[in-house]
Amino acid sequence: MAQAVETLISADHVLVGPAGTRIADGAVLVNGSEIVAVGPRAELASGVSSATTHKDFPGCTVLPGLIDAHVHLAFDASADPVTAVRELDDETLLAGMADRARQLLDNGVTTVRDLGDRDGLAVRLRDAIADGHYPGPRIVAATTPLTVPGGHCWFLGGEVHGEQEIRAKVRENAARGAEVIKVMATGGGLTKGGAQTWESQFTAEELRMVVTEAHALGLPVAAHAHGSTGIADSVAAGVDTIEHCTWMAESGFEVLEDVVAEIAAKGIAVCTGASPNWRKFAERFGEDRAAEIFGRVRWMAEQGVRLIAGTDAGVPNAVFDNFAGSLDFYRFLGFPGEQILNMATLDAAEALRLGEHTGRLAPGYRADLVVVGGDPIEDLDAVRDVRLVLAAGRPHVPSGAISN
Numbered sequence: 001m002a003q004a005v006e007t008l009i010s011a012d013h014v015l016v017g018p019a020g021t022r023i024a025d026g027a028v029l030v031n032g033s034e035i036v037a038v039g040p041r042a043e044l045a046s047g048v049s050s051a052t053t054h055k056d057f058p059g060c061t062v063l064p065g066l067i068d069a070h071v072h073l074a075f076d077a078s079a080d081p082v083t084a085v086r087e088l089d090d091e092t093l094l095a096g097m098a099d100r101a102r103q104l105l106d107n108g109v110t111t112v113r114d115l116g117d118r119d120g121l122a123v124r125l126r127d128a129i130a131d132g133h134y135p136g137p138r139i140v141a142a143t144t145p146l147t148v149p150g151g152h153c154w155f156l157g158g159e160v161h162g163e164q165e166i167r168a169k170v171r172e173n174a175a176r177g178a179e180v181i182k183v184m185a186t187g188g189g190l191t192k193g194g195a196q197t198w199e200s201q202f203t204a205e206e207l208r209m210v211v212t213e214a215h216a217l218g219l220p221v222a223a224h225a226h227g228s229t230g231i232a233d234s235v236a237a238g239v240d241t242i243e244h245c246t247w248m249a250e251s252g253f254e255v256l257e258d259v260v261a262e263i264a265a266k267g268i269a270v271c272t273g274a275s276p277n278w279r280k281f282a283e284r285f286g287e288d289r290a291a292e293i294f295g296r297v298r299w300m301a302e303q304g305v306r307l308i309a310g311t312d313a314g315v316p317n318a319v320f321d322n323f324a325g326s327l328d329f330y331r332f333l334g335f336p337g338e339q340i341l342n343m344a345t346l347d348a349a350e351a352l353r354l355g356e357h358t359g360r361l362a363p364g365y366r367a368d369l370v371v372v373g374g375d376p377i378e379d380l381d382a383v384r385d386v387r388l389v390l391a392a393g394r395p396h397v398p399s400g401a402i403s404n
C-alpha cells in the first residue's frame with residue numbers, strides 16, 4: 001500500500017480558526033486526509049522529510065474549509081426547481097447533484113448540510129464523494145424533510161400525520177443514513193398550496209415527538225421555521241438549529257423577545273439561509289420589508305444568538321457558485337470579517353456537531369482547507385479568489401483559478 005504523501009501548504013497568512021489567531025508566513029502540514037501540524041512556515045519546513053511536497057502561495061491566505069449549513073443539492077436554483085426534482089429519474093438527478101456539489105467545492109466549501117432531498121439521493125452522493133468517485137464537500141444529509149400532508153415540500157416524500165407516522169419517518173430517515181432530521185415547522189414559499197409561510201404546520205407537541213425520536217437515535221433536529229409561533233414551538237420542543245427564523249406573522253412580523261433570549265441561552269444555532277442573490281430579494285420584497293428582515297438578523301446577533309452561514313442553495317436564485325455572495329449579506333449588515341468567517345467555519349462546524357473534525361486548522365483535524373488570494377479578514381472579497389481547496393486531504397483546483 002502506498003504511504004500517504006505529506007504536503008506542506010504555505011502562504012502569507014494562515015487563519016487557524018478561532019477569532020484573532022493568525023499565523024503570519026504560516027504553513028499547514030497535511031498527511032492523507034488529516035492535518036498533521038500548523039505553524040510558522042520556517043519551523044514546519046525544517047521538520048519535514050525530503051519526500052514532502054511543498055506548495056507555496058505568495059500573497060494568499062490559508063483558512064479552514066468553508067461550511068454551507070443549508071443547501072438542497074436536489075434543487076437546481078432555477079425558477080422552478082420543483083418540477084425537475086419530481087420528474088427526473090434518480091440517475092439524472094444524482095448527476096445534477098454531483099455537479100452542484102462540485103460547484104460548492106470550487107467555492108472553497110468543504111462541508112455542506114443538505115436539508116432536504118428525495119429518496120436518499122444525497123446520502124448516495126455523500127458516500128460516492130467520500131469514496132472519491134466525485135469531487136465534492138462532505139455532505140451531512142437530512143434526507144426527506146418531515147412535513148404535513150400537502151405541506152411545505154410534500155413532494156419530497158415526507159408527509160406525516162400523527163404520532164406514529166412522525167416517529168416512523170424519523171426512524172426511516174435514520175435508517176437511510178440521515179445525520180440530521182429536518183422538520184418543516186411552518187409553511188414555505190417554494191410550495192404551492194398548503195400552509196402559508198408564516199403558518200405552523202405542526203403543533204408544539206408534534207415537534208417534541210420529532211425531537212424525542214431523533215435525539216433517541218443520536219440525531220440533531222433542524223427546524224424550518226418562518227412564523228413566530230413555529231419558531232417558539234420549535235425552541236420549546238428542543239430543536240438544535242432553526243432555519244430562516246424570519247419571525248413572520250399573519251400580518252407583518254412578530255418578534256418574541258423572550259424566545260430570542262431562549263435561543264441565545266440554549267445555544268440554538270440560527271441559519272438564516274441568506275441567498276447569494278439576497279439583493280434581488282430586497283428588490284422583490286420592497287426596501288422597507290427587506291430592511292426589516294435584514295435588521296432583525298443583526299439584532300438577533302446582538303442578542304447573543306449564534307448565527308451560522310448557509311445559502312439555501314437550490315431554491316430559486318440561490319445558486320451554488322456564489323458562496324461569497326451569501327457571506328456578503330453579513331458584511332452588508334456590518335458584521336466584522338472575522339465574525340463572518342467564523343460563521344462559515346468553526347461556528348457552523350459546532351452547530352453541525354463536527355466541531356472536533358473540521359472548521360479549524362489544527363493537528364488531528366480533517367484536512368479541509370482553502371487557499372484564497374489576498375486576506376479575507378481585510379477584504380471579504382478575497383473568498384471569491386479560490387486558488388486551491390483541500391477536502392478531506394483531496395486537492396481540488398477550481399476551473400479558472402489562477403494557477404500556482
Ligand SMILES: [Zn+2]
Nearest residue numbers: 070072115312
Ligand atoms: Zn431550505
